[in-house]
């Protein structure tokens with residue numbers, strides 16, 4: 001569908017990774033970005049009594065960017081102490097929860113950037129801070145964008161207030177409750193013996209390929225989305241779906257659910273306008289694929305590792 005086709009360009013899109021000062025490869029690559037354990041961050045709607053706010057973290061959003069301090073090339077949010085000296089106009093402040101007992105807030109602000117501070121896009125945090133901390137920054141940005149886009153009730157047009165006990169907004173007039181927007185989507189590596197199906201989006205550079213992806217539609221199960229998206233994008237059937245893991249992808253608000261699936265039939269026919277080309281690649285002959293911070297790369301690496309393990313076993 002056109003709307004999803006347009007959205008699909010962003011899903012699983014290649015990430016430009018540049019090596020910067022302070023970059024720590026060990027936290028930027030591999031499965032480290034895929035969070036299968038409880039987060040260090042504790043989500044709360046209201047701060048519990050007794051929480052100190054002197055050392056709070058302020059994730060300050062100015063337009064599409066985050067106001068940050070760079071320490072040896074690694075961005076971090078402004079602290080409460082530093083915030084006192086900032087000359088910015090805050091239009092909204094939202095408590096998020098605690099990071100190691102430090103209160104965390106998301107703020108919407110306008111104003112000039114003082115010396116020593118910088119405005120950075122969230123992508124600049126990707127792979128440069130601890131993964132849990134990147135997702136916390138992504139959470140802050142998504143909450144502020146949700147606030148920006150839901151100040152008024154979508155049903156009656158009256159003003160929305162923050163809900164007292166839920167992370168939600170409530171209409172002053174009609175009582176309609178709206179929650180932060182999340183867009184669940186699937187991302188799938190289709191396998192056929194020792195080969196994998198990778199596709200190049202029409203908007204990507206030549207030789208850059210990735211897994212297939214698309215948004216869940218109302219009424220669908222996640223598994224049905226996998227079958228539909230694969231059929232829509234490349235015209236083939238799949239079966240034997242295996243769920244491998246998920247990734248919050250805050251550009252702008254996706255939750256990506258990653259699968260492997262086996263080829264079950266049909267010939268590759270690329271979706272007009274969205275997929276420029278799609279091919280079966282042997283696991284020892286992969287093209288350029290997204291970097292280690294993207295779930296698509298994880299799905300590809302998991303397949304390659306499995307094939308190599310099989311090769312070692314069969315050769316032993």
Ligand SMILES: [Zn+2]
Pocket residue numbers: 153154155156157158171172173174175176
């Ligand atoms: Zn209303």
